[in-house]
Amino acid sequence: RQVGPESTCREKLEKTIILYTKVLLDFLEYHPCAFIPLIQRSLEFAVSYVFTPAGEGVTFERFTVQCMNLIKMIVKNDAYKPAKNIDDSKPESLEAHKIKTAFFTHPTLTEIGRRLVSHYFLLTEEELAMWEEDPESFAVEETGGDSWKYSLRPCTEVLFLDIFHNYSQTLTPVLLDMVQNLQGPTNVEDPVQLLMKDAVYNAVGLAAYELFDNVDFDQWFKNQLLGELQVNHHRYKLIRRRVIWLIGQWISVKFKSDLRPLLYEVILSLMQDPDLVYLDSIFGLLFQLLQQVTECDTKMQVLHVISCVIERVNIQIRPYVVCLVQYLPLLWKQSEDHNMLRCAILTTLIHLVQGLGAESKNLYSFLLPVIQLSTDVSQPPHVYLLEDGLELWLVTLENSPAITPELLRIFQNMSALLELSSENLRTCFQIVNAYIYLSATEFLQNYGESLCRSFCDLLKDITNDGQVQVLKVVEIALKVSPILGAHMFQPLLPAVFRGILDGERYPVVMSTYLGIMGRVLLQNASFFSSLLTQMASECNQEMDQLFGSVIEMWVDRMDNITQPERRKLSSLALLSLLPSDNSVIQDKFCGIINICVEALHDVMTEDPETGTFKDCMLMSHFEEPKLSDDEEPPTEQDKRKK
Structure with a gap:
């Protein structure tokens, strides 16, 4: 108190104090059990300075943050909590819990709770001035991550949450009493009451999950909050902002769906255009807001909301996206130095393409260069943009709806992506599959050889699961284009053949091997014959002897195949051999028939109307199924797969 804020000693004193509190915090974090003798004195010290008049005129913001963090870490520390079964608790945990229980009495908790809300939750003059001068910066002020360790507002909110969670029985009545005292509209000429209501509503929003059983939010919304959202006085914007945030906190906790139309109408009125239909107006106003704001963080938040709207309404968004589609290329260009904003644009584009379906082809002039840049590992931005x-x-x-030369051309990026062998490998395989379904002939003719080389390199050093993923791509290529697929992936097939012959131990890999070989045998018999000749030469065996070994292993390992469609495929492939007069095949006749009967049993189901049995995997017609309201319409690829 004797050292004023202007004193030259003040800064050094503050640094020394912070250093001492940091020692305490580090000691508590890394040696919680050794800290137990200090719990009582630490709590007394921190609480007295932060929550009693003892700290007035002495404390400074960083010190307050450190003290609050000290309280928070003691309250939340798992080492200080007894086990659910008290007999399983460690003695030190029981001792720490006893100290905490003795300290956090009802009066102490009540005072802490009230002071957190009525003092620390109040918006400061600086914050209110910032709101007036730069509302965007005020709205996106950093409160996430570890900001609670260094900044006062997030620190107070995190402390409130932890104390409320641990002592909700004591603090719930305190908070509800504060709410009760603020019922009804607040005088716009009373800034103190406005700030207090904002603080209390903030607390109710933060503690939404804890208050689930104690607050009838639907009634509160109808009787109180709805009216407050309709107060148009400019000074009441403080409460309007807080109420809409509060509803956002509670909407996933406790809010009846039949109240949502009422809420949407109010939201639209807050966005100053109450006369339009929900979707049209929401999307139009969001787009308008996206254009008006200048901060990257704000644009990202608006794009996130736009993405959520598009994802929610799916194809119904189509009539409303023209302006957004026209604006996004400009925004992409403007955000060249802001990779996180570009990530948000990519996310929006993902939902936009899903909503537009086949109509997304009209965006290719913008979409494809964006994809090209984002997935080009030679370009620095790929570090941020690759996943999206x-x-x-x-x-x-x-x-x-159809392949285009430009869409085909961007596959040039894939070879380098496969070399990365990163966590995105699965998505890369899905992309390859999508190209095969879209236009197998053009795709394989252009990229089949390079893709096969990449796969050969991958298979040299990859997990069993990764091996299966690679081979599934080959299997799809054989399914969609049996002749060209076998030709393009021919270098891989000897390894598959050897895997079967050697009795691959990993069942899922063996199942995939048999699936690939079944496709070749059933749909491209001449290729299988040439492969058999090649393998006989490599193995220095008679072709019939080798063929017999393969069939024997195939029959023996049929149980490795769990999917009914693959069991049926293997059965059909082996059945296709029976017309031959080859003695090897005749010797295996019983084994082949046996597995075919088993497969038949797997796929046959009884028709309840006729009492006859039919193949459940046989598609007799291609009528589009009727979709329920909750189901998404099929993509073009879904249709192609059929």
Whole structure:
């Protein structure tokens, strides 16, 4: 108190104090059990300075933050909590819990709770001035991550949450009493009451999950909050902002769906255009807001909301996206130095393509260069954009009505992506599959050889699961284009053949091997014959002897195949051999028939109307199924798969 804020000693004293509190915090964090003898004195010290008049004129913001963090870490520390079964608790945990229980009495908790809300939750003059001068910066002020360790507002909110969670029985009546005292409209000429209501509503929003059983939010919304949202006085914007935030906190906790139309109408009125239909107006106003704001963080938040709207309404968004589609290329260009904003644009594009379906082809002049840049590992931005760029690439292919030269050309990026062998490998395989479904002939003719080389390199050093993923792509290529697929992936097939012959131990890999070989045998018998000749030469065996070994292993390992469609495929493949007069095949006749009967049993189901049995995997017609309201319409790729 004797050292004023202007004193030259003040800064050094503050640094020394912070250093001492940091020692305490580090000691508590890394040696919680050794800290137990200090719990009582630490709590007394921190609470007295932060929550009693003892701290007035002495404390400064960083010190307050440190003290609050000290309280928070003691309250939340798992080492200080007894086990659910008290007999399983460690003695030190029981001792710490006893100290905490003795300290956090009802009066102490009540005072802490009230002071947190009525003092620390109040918006400061600086914050209110910032709101007036730069509302965007005020709205996106950093409160996430570890900001609670250094900044006062997030620190107070995190402390409130932790104390409320641990002592909700004591603090719930305190908070509800504060709410009760603020019922009804607040005088716009009373700034103190406005700030207090904002603070209390903030507390109720933060503690939404804890208050689930104690607050009838639907009634509160109808009787109180709705009216407050309709107060148009400019000074009441403080409460309007807080109420709409409060509803956002509670809407996933406790809010009846039949109240939502009423809420949407109020939201639209807050966005100053109450006369339009929900979707049209919401989307139009969001787009208008997206254009008006200048901060990257704000644009990202608006794009996130736009993405959520598009995802929610799906194809119903189509009539409303013209302006957004025209604006996004400009925003992409303007955000060249802001990769996180570009990530948000990519996410929006993903949902936009899904909503537009086949109509997304009209965006290719913008979409494809974006995908090209985002997935080009030679370009620095790929570090930020790759994951979302791959997802956009995939949904673009899935919703493409037909291949285009430009869409085909961007596959040039894939070879380098496969070399990375990163966590995005699965998405890369999905992209390859999508190209095969979209236009197998053009795709394989252009990229089959390079893709096969990449796969050969991958298979040299990859997990069993990764091996299966690679081979599934080959299997799809053989399914869609039996002749060209076998030709393009011919270098891989000897390894598959050897895997079967050697009795691959990993069942899922063996199942995939048999699936691939079944496709070749059933749909491209001449190729299988040439492969058999090649393998006999490599193995220095008679062709019939080798063929017999393969069939024997196939029959023996049929149980490795769990999917009914693959069991049926193997059965059909082996059945296709029976017309031959080859003695090897005749010797295996019983084994082949046996597995075919088993497969038949797997796929046959009884028709309840006729009492006859039919193949459940046989598609007799291609009528589009009727979709329920909750189901998404099929993509172009879904149709192609059929």
